[in-house]
Each structure stands twice: as C-alpha cells, then as structure tokens.
Amino acid sequence: MKKYIVTRTATMFGVLLITLLITILLVGSNMDTILKQGIVFQVRSEIIENPSIAESFSSVKDFEAFIQDQTDQRIKHLGLDKPWYSPQRIGLTMYKIILLDFGQATFLTSDSGSSDVKDIIFEKLPKTILLFTSATIIISVIGIFVGALAATKVGSIIDRITSSFAIISSSFPVWWIGMLMIFLFAFTYQIFPARATPDIPASSPEYLGALLYHMTLPLITIVMIGFGSWAYLVRNFMVGIMQEDFIIAKKTMGINQSKITYTHALKNAAPPIITILALSLSGSLGGAIITEAVFDWPGMGRLYFEAITVMDLPVIIGATYILTVFFLVSIFIADLLYGYFDPRIRSSTGE
Secondary structure, three states: OHHHHHHHHHHHHHHHHHHHHHHHHHHOOHHHHHHHHHHHHHHHHHHHHOOHHHHOOOOHHHHHHHHHHHHHHHHHHOOOOOOOOOHHHHHHHHHHHHOOOOOEOOOOOOOOOOOEHHHHHHHHHHHHHHHHHHHHHHHHHHHHHHHHHHHOOOOOHHHHHHHHHHHHHHHOOHHHHHHHHHHHHHHHOOOOOOOOOOOOOOOOOOHHHHHHHHHHHHHHHHHHHHHHHHHHHHHHHHHHHOOOHHHHHHHHOOOOHHHHHHHHHHHHOHHHHHHHHHHHHHHHHOOOHHHHHHHOOOOHHHHHHHHHHHOOHHHHHHHHHHHHHHHHHHHHHHHHHHHHHOHHHHHOOOO
C-alpha cells in the first residue's frame, strides 16, 4: 500500500506540473502584464503605508520617476526583463503560482475591497464548497439508497420509477429548472428569496444564518436534478453484483435481504461508486457557472462568470489552478479508497 501511495502521489504531482506548464504556455506574454502589474501595485502599496516617502519629493515628476526606478529594479531582480518563454521566466512563474501568488486582479475585487487574486478566490471558495458539496453528499446518499433498493427489485414499480425519473431529470438543464423554481417559490409563493446572495454584509453575526436560508432553494434544485441519475448508476452497478454466486449463497443461508444489499453487495460496488463520488465532489468545487449565475450564488462559478465577462486573466488563472489542485486531490483520495476496496489495483502497481 505504501508503494501504491507513493506512486499515485508522484503521478498526481506530475500531472499538476504539466497542467501548470500548459496553462503558462497558453497564456504566454500576458503573464508579463500580470507579474509587472503586481510589482507596481506592491511599490505603490509600500508608499501608501509610508507617506513620508512621497513627502520627500519636491515634484510629482520626481515621485513618478522614483516609482518607475523601483519598479524597474524589482523587475530586473526577479528576472522579468527576460523573454517570457525563457526557462528562468517559466520556472519563476510556476514557482509563484504553486505558492498561490497569482498577482492582482485587473478589474474584480473581494467583498472587503482587496484586489489580491488569492483573497478573492478564498472568499468565494468556501461558499461553493458549502452549496455544491452539501448537494453532492445529499444526492449520493439518496441515490445510493434508492439505487440499491431498485437493484433488488428489477422490473418492479420502484425500479421503473427510478429509471424514468433519472431520464426525465437529466433531460432538463439545471438553469431552466432553477428559473422555474425561482418563479414558483420566490415570486408566486414567496417562500425563498430570488437571489441567493444575502443583502447583509459578511461581517454581520447574522450572515451565516442568512446564507444558509438563501442557499435552500438552489440546494433543493440541485438535489432534485441530480439524485435520479445517481440512483440509476448505482442500480446498474449493483444489478450484476446481485446475480453473483456469493450473493445467492448468502440468500440461501437466510441472511436478511437488507443486510445482503447494503453490506455485502454495496461493498463490492463501492470502487466505481467512490470514483464517481470523488469526481462529483471535485467537479462541484468549481461550481456550475450557469447555475450560480441564475441563483446569484456568491461562489466560484459566479466568479468564473464575472472574470470571463471582463477578461480578468489573473483571476481566471488563479481559479483554474486552485480547482485543478482540488480535482487532483479528490482523485488521489479516490485512488487510495479504490486500492483499499480492490487489492487488485494495488497489485497492478507492482506491490
């Protein structure tokens, strides 16, 4: 198992570096603008924090010349005077991004007014984790229970309803259902607010309660759309397992049907279910751009939408990197659990 963990860790880190390198090569010369803007912002921030520096100059021209000189020195010190495609520049850029130094946003700011990309991202990320991870967990729990139940009653009314609901629910886009839910429960019956963003400031003690209340409608919508497909997948995974000899043997031994289904059969179906759950969780951290835009949920999906709208490149790069890391970590955890439940996976690495 140790060798398996080391192998998977090295593989995931290599994938992260390759993804980061490809991103930098695609962005190209635009990284110059991002890094140099960050240096200018840093120089001006230091002057603002120490007003005596500005007061020591007799004219604005001398003051601007000082800023330019400080900026040029730091650009040269960091090697930014070299072409962006040089190995030193690419290595420096990768190093900064790995350390979460994404520079300053061009247009967007956090709710507290910070233009630091890291501050903006880590302000939005917890809200996306709260909504979409909660929805994914609820969907998976309901889906596993209903899917396992349907697998034990193939051809029954429960099985047909599960399959039909999965097809119907997956046929409608979530944004369309979201708009209907807003119209029905926000405007017609006025049970929930139309906007999922609370009107009170985040520093208020009542903010968390308001956020959970505003989250209810999008949470219900996402769960309603998603659990049918989950149930159908679990049902298909378990149908074959329920026909295995060891399951039939346990039935002849008089073991309770529920115990056979939710203990023995479900354990054998665990590897693919865990993989799908990990992919769902990692994908949910990016939020759904259209879903968050429809409900006006203040998470990563809406941040992506706003950054793409105004072409705020530092925010796009920073958000992409953070979500790539979360995706790889979730896949890594899924691989470990897969190896735990299925020893054949570990043996394939040469253990």
